[in-house]
Amino acid sequence: MEVSPYGLEALWDQGDFVIKSVAVLLVAMSIASWYVILTKALQILRFQRAAHAAGHQFWDTTSLPEGIATLGTENPFAEVAQAGVSSMRHHAAHKGHLHDQLSVSDWVTLSLRQAIDEVSGKLQTGMAVLASVGSTAPFVGLF
Incomplete structure (x- = not known):
C-alpha cells in the first residue's frame, strides 16, 4: 500500500523542527482542551446532583444543622449554607466591631x-x- 504524500505520516517524516513543534503544540493544546472539557462536564454533573439533593433533602429537615x-x-x-451559619455566629459573637x-x-x-x-470561581477554573486555546489554535495551525 502506498503512503499518501499528504498524510500525517508524510508530514512528520518530511517536516523540519518548526513543523514538528507546531504539530506537538497543537496536540498538546487539544489534550489540554479535552481534559478541561471532560473534568468540567463531570463537575457540572456532580453539581447538578448536589442541587437536586439540596432542593429536596435540605428543605425537608427540621433544623439548619441537620439540613447542612x-x-x-x-x-x-453545604459550603454556602455553612458560610451563612458562620456569619450569623460571627455577628453575634463579635459585638462592638464595625460590622455591628x-x-x-x-x-x-x-x-x-x-x-x-x-x-462560582471554582466552577470557572480551566476556562x-x-x-486561550480557542483563540490561538487557528493561528498556530495556519502558521
Missing part, C-alpha cells in the same frame, strides 16, 4: 454572596485554558 448534614461535605451548597453597623440580614447576605462567588 444532609448535604454532605463535598457539596457546594450592619444588620444581621445585611451581614449574612454579604457573607452568602461571598461564598457564592467562591463556589482560561479553553479561551
Whole structure:
C-alpha cells in the first residue's frame, strides 16, 4: 500500500523542527482542551446532583444543622449554607466591631454572596485554558 504524500505520516517524516513543534503544540493544546472539557462536564454533573439533593433533602429537615448534614461535605451548597451559619455566629459573637453597623440580614447576605462567588470561581477554573486555546489554535495551525 502506498503512503499518501499528504498524510500525517508524510508530514512528520518530511517536516523540519518548526513543523514538528507546531504539530506537538497543537496536540498538546487539544489534550489540554479535552481534559478541561471532560473534568468540567463531570463537575457540572456532580453539581447538578448536589442541587437536586439540596432542593429536596435540605428543605425537608427540621433544623439548619441537620439540613447542612444532609448535604454532605463535598457539596457546594453545604459550603454556602455553612458560610451563612458562620456569619450569623460571627455577628453575634463579635459585638462592638464595625460590622455591628450592619444588620444581621445585611451581614449574612454579604457573607452568602461571598461564598457564592467562591463556589462560582471554582466552577470557572480551566476556562482560561479553553479561551486561550480557542483563540490561538487557528493561528498556530495556519502558521
